[in-house]
Amino acid sequence: MADLLVHFASAFVAGRPLQDGRVRSILYVGVCLPDLLFKLLLYGGGAPTWLCEPTHTPLGLIPFCYVGALLFEEAWRKRAFFALLGGCWLHLLVDLGKNYMGNGVIAWGFPFSMQTVELGWYYPEDSPLMMLPALALIAGVELLGRLSGRRPASP
Numbered sequence: 001m002a003d004l005l006v007h008f009a010s011a012f013v014a015g016r017p018l019q020d021g022r023v024r025s026i027l028y029v030g031v032c033l034p035d036l037l038f039k040l041l042l043y044g045g046g047a048p049t050w051l052c053e054p055t056h057t058p059l060g061l062i063p064f065c066y067v068g069a070l071l072f073e074e075a076w077r078k079r080a081f082f083a084l085l086g087g088c089w090l091h092l093l094v095d096l097g098k099n100y101m102g103n104g105v106i107a108w109g110f111p112f113s114m115q116t117v118e119l120g121w122y123y124p125e126d127s128p129l130m131m132l133p134a135l136a137l138i139a140g141v142e143l144l145g146r147l148s149g150r151r152p153a154s155p
């Protein structure tokens with residue numbers, strides 16, 4: 001939960017300049033999608049970890065975003081695809097900073113390479129400590145947006 005809040009905060013900051021509220025909402029879904037897919041496959045489907053790992057790779061997420069975009073009407077599919085993919089890739093950038101005991105989990109070159117990378121700036125168990133800064137970031141961006149008089153269109 002804490003992790004999703006941090007991911008949402010990153011999407012809130014990135015999505016704030018977007019004028020179209022619907023695209024912004026799809027971006028919010030996209031930023032949560034990699035973890036939701038990973039856990040759905042792992043716990044809901046009983047899939048082995050190696051089968052779940054493409055949900056945390058830049059190219060592996062493309063088919064999932066394509067299928068997700070098919071849920072929208074035809075005129076919106078292209079925008080929905082790129083908003084979902086943008087959110088997913090933003091998720092990967094935030095996950096890149098995690099420390100997975102030096103192993104990393106994001107295979108940037110998948111399917112051509114399974115070599116994983118991490119920056120190791122914070123541990124996954126530190127996510128609850130990042131909840132308050134994430135909430136403060138969301139509030140700060142919203143406050144700045146309101147003070148500047150630029151209110152985003154509602155979805």
Ligand SMILES: [Zn+2]
Nearest residue numbers: 034035056095
């Ligand atoms: Zn993740």
